[in-house]
Amino acid sequence: MAHGLNPAQSDAVNTLSGPLLVLAGAGTGKTRVVTFRIANLIRNGTSPDRILAVTFTNKAAGEMKERIGELLGYSKRRKKKGEKRPEPTISTFHAHCVRVLRRHAKALGYPAKFSIYDRSDQESLARSILRELRLPGTALKPGDLLNIISNWKNASIMPERAPLEASNDKEHLAAAGYRRYQEGLKSRGAMDFDDLLLQTEILFDEHPAIRDEEAGRFDHVLVDEYQDTNGSQYRITKHLAGKHRNLCVVGDDDQSIYAWRGADVTHILNFKNDWPDAKVVCLEANYRSCGSILEMANRLIQFNKYRHDKVLRPSRPDGIRPRIAQHKDEIKESQSVVGEIKHLIENEHVQPRDIAILFRTNEQPRLFETELRKADVPYVMLGSQSFFDRREVRDMVAYLKWIDQPDDEVSLLRVINTPARGLSPKAVKTLMEHAVAAGVPIWQIMQKPDVVAELSPAAQRGVAQLQSIHHDVNTRAKSESLSAAMETLLTQTSYSDEINRLYDEPEDRQNRMASLGEVTNALSAFEDNRENADLTGFLADIALSGREMGNEKDKLAMQNAVWLLTLHAAKGLEFPVVYMVGLEEGLLPHSRSVKSGRDEDIAEERRLCYVGITRAQEKLTMSLALTRRKWGKPRPTIPSQFLYEVTGQAENAKKYQRQQRPVAR
Ligand SMILES: Nc1ncnc2c1ncn2[C@@H]1O[C@H](COP(=O)(O)OP(=O)(O)OP(=O)(O)O)[C@@H](O)[C@H]1O
Numbered sequence: 223m224a225h226g227l228n229p230a231q232s233d234a235v236n237t238l239s240g241p242l243l244v245l246a247g248a249g250t251g252k253t254r255v256v257t258f259r260i261a262n263l264i265r266n267g268t269s270p271d272r273i274l275a276v277t278f279t280n281k282a283a284g285e286m287k288e289r290i291g292e293l294l295g296y297s298k299r300r301k302k303k304g305e306k307r308p309e310p311t312i313s314t315f316h317a318h319c320v321r322v323l324r325r326h327a328k329a330l331g332y333p334a335k336f337s338i339y340d341r342s343d344q345e346s347l348a349r350s351i352l353r354e355l356r357l358p359g360t361a362l363k364p365g366d367l368l369n370i371i372s373n374w375k376n377a378s379i380m381p382e383r384a385p386l387e388a389s390n391d392k393e394h395l396a397a398a399g400y401r402r403y404q405e406g407l408k409s410r411g412a413m414d415f416d417d418l419l420l421q422t423e424i425l426f427d428e429h430p431a432i433r434d435e436e437a438g439r440f441d442h443v444l445v446d447e448y449q450d451t452n453g454s455q456y457r458i459t460k461h462l463a464g465k466h467r468n469l470c471v472v473g474d475d476d477q478s479i480y481a482w483r484g485a486d487v488t489h490i491l492n493f494k495n496d497w498p499d500a501k502v503v504c505l506e507a508n509y510r511s512c513g514s515i516l517e518m519a520n521r522l523i524q525f526n527k528y529r530h531d532k533v534l535r536p537s538r539p540d541g542i543r544p545r546i547a548q549h550k551d552e553i554k555e556s557q558s559v560v561g562e563i564k565h566l567i568e569n570e571h572v573q574p575r576d577i578a579i580l581f582r583t584n585e586q587p588r589l590f591e592t593e594l595r596k597a598d599v600p601y602v603m604l605g606s607q608s609f610f611d612r613r614e615v616r617d618m619v620a621y622l623k624w625i626d627q628p629d630d631e632v633s634l635l636r637v638i639n640t641p642a643r644g645l646s647p648k649a650v651k652t653l654m655e656h657a658v659a660a661g662v663p664i665w666q667i668m669q670k671p672d673v674v675a676e677l678s679p680a681a682q683r684g685v686a687q688l689q690s691i692h693h694d695v696n697t698r699a700k701s702e703s704l705s706a707a708m709e710t711l712l713t714q715t716s717y718s719d720e721i722n723r724l725y726d727e728p729e730d731r732q733n734r735m736a737s738l739g740e741v742t743n744a745l746s747a748f749e750d751n752r753e754n755a756d757l758t759g760f761l762a763d764i765a766l767s768g769r770e771m772g773n774e775k776d777k778l779a780m781q782n783a784v785w786l787l788t789l790h791a792a793k794g795l796e797f798p799v800v801y802m803v804g805l806e807e808g809l810l811p812h813s814r815s816v817k818s819g820r821d822e823d824i825a826e827e828r829r830l831c832y833v834g835i836t837r838a839q840e841k842l843t844m845s846l847a848l849t850r851r852k853w854g855k856p857r858p859t860i861p862s863q864f865l866y867e868v869t870g871q872a873e874n875a876k877k878y879q880r881q882q883r884p885v886a887r
C-alpha cells in the first residue's frame with residue numbers, strides 16, 4: 223500500500239478510523255490520499271458500499287472511481303460479464319442529496335419524484351410571483367429575486383427569517399417573494415438547485431430517524447475540496463458522520479474560490495474545534511509542478527494576509543522557467559498561444575489533452591476558439607458556454623448573414639421576430655405560403671406590397687422595420703465600417719431590450735451584452751487586419767472556423783483535445799502545459815474586485831490565480847495584451863498586479879502599471 227505514497231500520505235491512508243484532516247497546499251496529493259485511503263479501507267475489510275466520498279465535480283468523481291478500480295485490480299472485463307460487486311458511493315454533494323431526497327421527500331411534503339428546476343424554470347416562477355405581488359417591474363426583477371433567495375438559501379436562511387435578515391428595499395421585497403416562491407415550488411412538486419442541499423439539511427434537522435437511517439448507510443465519509451463547502455454542506459457532513467465519526471476531509475484554504483456562492487473557508491480551518499480528537503496530517507511535498515512554477519505560486523500566495531501558512535516544497539526539479547508573454551493586442555495573444563500549441567503538438571509530440579488554456583471571464587475564450595478552429599486543433603470547453611453557441615451571438619451572426627445575403631432564409635427565419643416585431647408565427651406562415659407558391663425566397667415576397675397588405679397592421683410594421691434595418695445596416699457597412707454597421711444593427715433591433723427581457727440577473731445581462739461587444743470587436747479586428755474587408759469576407763471567416771461543435775464536445779473530451787477552462791472549473795485538475803491568458807487588471811483580478819477594492823475580494827482573485835499557476839506540471843505561460851478591444855475600440859490595458867507579485871516586483875507594481883512597463887523576468 224505504501225507504494226507511491228510518502229510517509230505523511232501513508233500516515234493518512236493508514237489512519238482507518240476517527241476524524242482526519244488533511245490541510246495542505248496544491249498538488250501535494252490530497253486527492254490521491256482520498257483515493258488510496260478508500261482502496262485501503264476496502265482492503266482492510268470495509269465493504270465498499272459502506273463508504274461515501276464527496277467530490278466537487280462529476281468529472282472528479284468519475285476519475286476517482288476509475289482510479290480505485292485500478293488500485294484494487296478490478297478489471298473492466300470482469301465487471302462486464304455481469305459480476306455484481308458492491309461499490310463505494312462517489313459523487314458530488316448535490317447528487318448525493320438528490321438520492322437522499324428521492325427516498326424521503328414525502329416527509330417534507332414533496333413528491334418522491336420531485337422535479338429539479340433549472341434557471342429558466344425558476345425565472346418563469348419568479349416572474350409569476352412578482353406579478354401576483356403586483357410589484358412594478360422596476361422594483362424587483364425576477365433575476366434579483368432569485369439571486370437574493372439563492373444567497374439566503376446558501377446561508378440556510380428560511381422564508382420566515384428572511385424579513386429579519388433583509389437590509390435594503392430590494393431585500394424587503396424579496397423576503398415577501400421568497401415565501402411565495404417556496405410555496406410555488408412546493409405546490410409544483412419542484413426544488414431548485416439550492417434546495418437540494420437546503421431541504422436535505424432540513425430533512426436531517428426535523429427528522430432524526432431519517433437522519434440516522436441515512437447516516438447509518440455508511441461507516442466512512444470522505445470529502446475532497448473541503449475548503450469550498452457552504453453551510454448546508456458542512457452541516458449535512460456533520461450529520462452523516464456524527465455517529466461513526468469516521469470523517470476524513472481534505473482541502474487547501476489557499477484554493478477557496480467559491481465564497482461568492484456561500485462557501486466558507488472557516489469550515490476547514492476550524493475542523494479541530496468540531497472534532498477535537500481529529501488527527502491532522504500536513505503534506506508538504508508538491509509532486510505536480512516543477513520547482514520554478516511552484517516558486518511563483520508560493521511567492522504569489524504570500525501576499526494574502528489571512529491564511530494558514532503552509533510549507534510547500536517541490537519534489538520535482540526546477541524545470542523550465544515560467545514565461546510571461548506580452549502581446550501587442552488580444553488577437554496577437556490568441557494567435558501566438560495557438561501558434562505555440564500547434565508547434566508543440568506537431569513538432570514536440572505533446573498530446574492535445576495535455577495542454578490547457580485557462581481564463582477568468584466568459585468573453586475571453588472566443589478568440590482562442592477562433593484560432594484553434596482555424597489551426598484545426600481539437601479543443602473542448604468546460605465551465606463556460608462556447609462563444610459561438612451563445613444564443614445572442616447566433617442571433618447576431620444570423621442578422622449579418624441575412625443582411626449580406628437576404629435570400630438566406632434560414633438566417634432570416636431565425637431573427638424574423640427576434641426581438642418580437644409583430645411577425646407572429648401566423649404572419650410568417652402566410653408569408654411562407656406565398657413564397658412557396660411563387661417559388662421565391664421569403665425576403666423577396668416581403669417586398670411585395672400586395673402580399674404585405676394581407677398581414678395584420680402589427681406584422682406590416684414588422685416588415686417595414688426589417689426593411690429599414692436591412693437598408694440602414696448595409697448602407698453604413700459600405701459607407702463607414704463593419705463595426706459601425708453593427709452599432710446600427712444593435713440600435714435598430716433594440717437587441718439589448720431582448721437581453722433584458724430574457725435575462726434578469728445583472729451578471730447574466732452584463733455577460734450577454736459583453737458577447738455583443740465581442741461580435742463588434744471581431745468585426746473591427748477583421749477590418750484592421752484585412753484589406754478590402756467586407757461582410758462577406760467576415761462571414762466566410764467565421765464559417766471556415768465554425769464547424770459544428772454542439773454535441774461533439776463530449777466526444778472530443780473523451781478523445782484528445784486541448785482544454786479551454788475557466789479558472790474555477792480547473793480546480794483539482796493538472797496539465798503538463800498551461801497557458802494562463804489575459805493577466806490584466808479588470809480580467810484577473812476581475813473588474814468587480816478591482817472596483818470594490820476590498821482586500822478580501824482581491825485575495826479571492828489571488829487564490830484563483832494561485833489555482834491557475836498550480837495546475838501546471840511542466841510548462842507555464844502567463845500572457846497579457848497591451849491593448850484590448852472594448853466595444854470595438856482598442857484600449858490600453860494595465861498589467862495584472864499579480865504579475866508583479868510573482869516576479870518579486872510588488873513594491874513597484876503601481877508605478878510599473880502606470881508606465882505599462884513590461885514585467886521583468
Ligand atoms: N507520493 C507520490 N508520489 C508520486 N506522485 C504523487 C505522490 N503524491 C501525489 N502524486 C501526484 O501528484 C499530483 C498531484 O496530486 P493530487 O491531485 O492528489 O494533489 P492535490 O493535493 O489533490 O492537488 P489540488 O490541491 O490541486 O487538488 C498527481 O499527479 C499525483 O498522482
Ligand SMILES: [Mg+2]
Nearest residue numbers: 252253254794
Ligand atoms: Mg485535489
